[in-house]
Amino acid sequence: MLSEPINLVITGAGGQGNVIAAHWLGEALLRNGLRVTVGDTYGLSQRGGSVMSHIRVSTDRRYGPLIPRGLAHVILGLEPVETLRVLADYGNPDVVVMTNDRPVYPLDVIAGEVEYPEPQRIREALEELSAKLYWISATKIAQELGGAIVANIVMMGILFGAGLVPAPNEIMLEVLREHLPSDKWEANREAFYRGVSMAIEQ
């Protein structure tokens, strides 16, 4: 088990839904009897900038909404470059990294002013800077399951499957079911379990 407080970072590009994902994860942890603080950085960042949530988990104590530098245990990224960016501030040699491999191109890249690194290079850098890397084609899997929108749920599954979250799958699914539209539930549930089994395999 990770030492307390457990520090998780969920990161992505604006509009990807990582703030909601962090919220739901926080709820699941709370229901499991833990003390949780979820801190979000958003606002202007919704308009395309980077978005980050910090999740602090403890059995008995309250922690602040910001993880001190270099103390993240897990970094869950919905976008590969954002995952890399977060490592500079919050990573350490023991960090576990899990990321979706699909780029969301920043505006300067689209305009041809800056290069977006080759995915393979990002993967290598993440491997070098972490203890373990889960490099997941979550968007591709999501598209097979019915839509890119469930990519985040696949990543949640990875997180739980890796055994780093002090809460059972069922509680997370309970929270998800309450918040997701019922006609999409099967696809989301499937996505979660795909993530779980992929994580276990790695």
Add this chain to the structure above:
Amino acid sequence: MSEIAKGQPGARVLLMGNEAIARGFLEGGVQFCAAYPGNPSSEILENIAAVAPDLGIWAEWSVNEKVALEGAAAASFAGVRSMAAMKQNGVNVALDFITNLALSGVKAGLVLVTCDDPGAISSTNEEDARFVARVADLPLLEPAFPEEALSMAKYALELSETLGSLCVLRSVSRLSHSREAVTLGTLPETKRIPEFDVSSLWKTFPVAPNHQRMHRNMDRAEAWFEESAFNWYEGPDRAELLIITCGNGYVYSREAVELLGLGKRVGVVKLGTTWPLPRQWLARQLDRCDRILFVEEVDPFVEEGVKAFYAQNCSELGIKKFHGRVDRTLPKDGEMKPDLVMLALKRLLNPDLPPRDREYADRAKAVVDAMAPPRALGFCPGCPHRASFWSIKNALKLDARDGFVSGDIGCYTLSLFPTGFSQSKLTHCMGSGLGVAGGFMKLRSQGFDQPVISVVGDSTFFHAGIPPLVDAIHHGAEYLLIILDNGATAMTGFQPHPGLEKGAMGPGARALDLESVCRSLGASVAVQDPYDLDGTREAIYRLLNEEQGVRVLILRRACALVQRKQGGFPYTVQVDPQKCMGDDCGCNRYCTRVFRCPGLYFDRTTSKSIVDEIICVGCGVCADICPQGAISREVMNHAE
């Protein structure tokens, strides 16, 4: 259903600071709530408004923060508890009323919530609004975590009512938007009936006796704060260093002390009542130690308050050394972080620590600097502002008289950057774009000959744009005013405004017609759909050349995110690679490099533009950009 209404009394619910504040007010019996949208404060009113109709209380998005507070004050004068919420800039807008309301006093509990934004995460400035407590002699409460925010909101209403004075509750972004488990209390069973006692008088003069009354109130408040459970001390009886902290600084300081293993050497004085300062209680804490570090944000508000009373009493208190933002032990600007507190503690106490492994941090930073492209802010795909500023840019270039845009506050503030073609040259605060544009035009008689376009959003226009427009028409300051009407207060979360037929509590409000308002003031008015690039450019070009009277051009098209919620856009967009000229002379990546919509991406392996189907929303505007006609838009078959 709003999170704050879910769960029974006693339940533990994950709430963000703003939700906790909203819940605290409800538990405290609030019946009139007013606010203007502003990050990080917006969720307070949003959550109250979601339950207001069921509870039979009033919640509104006022046209601006001054009106919000004035409305809340009326409720208070009528014996009903009320609150007004805003970000730091809102305090500036409401300040004239605040300073006068402080003199007149209030009847039922009235709380002003200010949510400041240290580090300007989503603000134009970084401002510590706690100054208002000192300027207007008002009691000030600062919660340190969401659970405390709930209890303080409730307490603030009672405190305000007992004192007969406006009370200030201060939060910051990190508190407002962080979530933790909060225990719900009970909601009141009964409501008060508002009634104004016509024998009462609510005025500021004679000023001197009222001012003295305010000072006596502060003395009473201080006496209660001396006993307050919101202030406490953690640590050894005698310490080598005392941290005096408030707000988020408390949780950061505790964590810093723990991480550095300084629990036996450092004590933490946690203040929740930060004005007036409980001086006797503080004096007792100061007795524990001769070295003090202040951890707060953004200004050294508590630091200077404590130093002032220390100076008054130094002979009794003895020699002390103070550190904080003033001596730059902590940076003088920017938000507080646990790392900054750790750095300060290391500098002051030199704890015995193993040398920190810098190697990883340096390596990671080097990799990120080399590889990770920055992620600039930009308009969403399909945003009508992108189309509007495209047309503005082209029209100004065609006009060729060094014309420019005086900008304002909203999503379109981003027109300062390449996403909006760097059109805006000036941006300050809500509505300032019009006043500044007017000033330029008043220089005509002295030889100023450049055309000026003032650009403002629909919500901002109602908030602060009408007085300067009146001024411009009266003085003959003949600029072109472009109102970007996307039917929402978009940047802050799509709150309604006076141009819409709904209010915070749902449909039933009356919509003001933008055209009629402008016309009745004496401006000429034209309306265009910004998606029609040619038509919009021609309209702006024509209006730039007309130069008779103040001209208003309304560019009306719903916000892309709203359009998406309402069923999306009509088109599938595609690039024909045969026609795409890519990098060549004649195109040079016009759609991706110049227009910069994230729905289009330039594939360097094929040297062609392609549509990113996940990002593109199908607005179809880019089809009118391509010089080769390589971009097509087809009406989608909705049966698919």
Add this chain to the structure above:
Amino acid sequence: MSALKTLLKEVIEPGLCVACGACVSLCPYLVFRDGKVVCTDLCECEQGRCYEVCPKVQTKKLDTRVPPLGHFQSVYRTRATVDPWKQTGQYGGTVSALIYCAMQEGIISRAVLTTKNGVGGPHGVVAMTREEVSACGGSRYVGCGSLSVFNREAQRSVAPTGLVALPCQAMALSKMRASTLTHEEHSSSISLIVGLFCTWALDYRPFVRFLKREGVGPEIRKYDIPPPPANVLQIAESDSIREFPLDRIRPMAMEGCGLCPDMTAEQADISIGALEGDVGWNTVIVRTELGRELLERASGRGVVEVAEMPSSSLSHLEEASVAKRVRGSARQRERLNRD
């Protein structure tokens, strides 16, 4: 630096653009509007067609061995002998007559001419019929960017096109043909260049503000600068004629015109202008085989009358041409030294 940036730096920002329109409509970055060439955005192409075709870009030193009127075969005086050219043309009406004749003879299927009026002032237009050619008769004296219309049309379809070109425009077309960057289909449309004599052209925007202040317009029937000693610009509206001393008009001439060494459109197939001392005739300089053949056919059809050029008029023309050449080169040197 990109080609466009260089063009901006060397020509447009210093105010030397003469609104010929050759750089416009090849790409979205350069636009012609109300008499002015405007750059709306920056392009990053290292090499660009805009820079290649601009007549104001100095490519080589002036060859002083060139005869005063440029290279030519012969000089005549001519006039149109049939309507509508007799009525609608300037002076002898030869330009319109030859353009239409070229259409009838199948030398060209369309012509790029200039409107007389219109929103944004005189501008380029495609003519394919007698009426369309006739509507464009007469001199303008204003920069009108008509080559932008050629660029647009040539990209739409390849077809033999006749152009009526000022000296700067004829130079631009010549550069267009010579440049390796020009698309083959594009330059293959250039079939016939009818040049016009020119001393300067007016900057449209200041000129139109001037007219507005003077209460002239917006519809202008005809412009004329009568022969000395009149020294005025005559502007005919529908029912009146206004006159303005040239001293008030010349300051509105485009600055770039002052650097131009070419009075008689030396790069054209056939160049046409006024005839000194006789407002009913034109001076015609035949330069190429095509020009000679066109004049011959027009004469054969009985559309124009061709006569001998009086020698005194010819030498005066040569003097005027040399004077412009000398002035133009001197100003160019001045500019180069200044920069």
